[in-house]
Amino acid sequence: MPPAVRASVQRFQAGEDGDSSALFAKADAAGDPDYSAALRLFVAEEKNHARLLALLLKAGGATTQAGHWSDTAFARLRRVPGLRTELLLLMVAEVVALRYYRALRDGTDDPLTSEVAGRILADEERHVPFHCARLRASVAELPRAARRPLLAGWRVMLLGAVLVVAADHGRALRRLGVGRGRFVADVLRSGGPVVAAILGTAGFERVLWPRRNASGPRDVCPW
Known part of the structure; x- marks a missing residue:
């Protein structure tokens, strides 16, 4: 694994292994045990993604890292009150x-890297509709006039996050x-x-992602 890619995987591995106790508390407070x-x-x-990435790094002779400043910043942002807000932040990461x-x-x-990344990607493609379904119900509780501004703000957060990652x-x-x-x-x-x-x-239903070969068939993300 090239050094730049190894360092990148180390940072993502640290982010996959965050503390979720506050998220659980907010979900429990919502009163829906299912x-x-x-x-x-x-x-x-x-x-499990964190575990797989750790094993991938180990197979390449590399170690995991305790954390990264971007993960610390994201964890602090997630301290904001409310399940809806935390899920919107999670959706940015997803x-x-x-x-x-x-x-x-x-x-x-x-x-091996391709196999691990593919397995994680398959999970992430199911996580997005899972969070969307909950957010659809949650956003529907807001006044109609507030819904689009809220999600416009989410897109601003997405822009900020992707610029940092890039x-x-x-x-x-x-x-x-x-x-x-x-x-x-x-x-x-x-x-x-x-x-x-x-x-x-x-x-x-679906979002289309181009394969590596642009002239070939396309991947279908089923949400």
């Missing part, structure tokens, strides 16, 4: 992760065949279907 149970399964999958893990899967010549992981992204500008554009473009799904103006 959702609380499902959310715990989601977090368990995120923890949408960025979709594009990152696709780049890692398709841009490496190492079969700057911080730029060398790795270039090594994986994705320039900073393309990465940012792809992530921002994927924000539109997410907003439409939350507002209820579109379903979760």
Whole structure:
């Protein structure tokens, strides 16, 4: 694994292994035990992503890192009150992760890295509609006039987050065949279907992601 990609994976691994106790408390307070149970399964999958990335790093002779400033900043942002707000923040991370893990899967010549990234990507493609479904119900409780401004704010947060990731992981992204500008554009473009799904103006049916070979068939993300 090239050094730039290894350092990038180390940072993502630290982010996948965050503390979710506050999220659980907010979900429990919402009074829906089925959702609380499902959310715990989601977090368990995120923890498994951290485990898989740690094993990948170990296989390449690298270690994990205790944390990164971007992960610390995100954790502090998640301290804001309210389940809806925390889920919106989580959705920012999930949408960025979709594009990152696709780049890692398709841009490496190492079969193990591609396999691990592909497995994580398959999980993330299911996480997005899971959060969208809950957010659709939550946003529907707001006055109609407040819904689009809220999600416009979410898209601003997505822009800020993807610019940070593109700057911080730029060398790795270039090594994986994705320039900073393309990465940012792809992530921002994927924000539109997410907003439409939350507002209820579109379903979760699919978002198309181009494969590495642009002339070949396309991946279908089923939401």
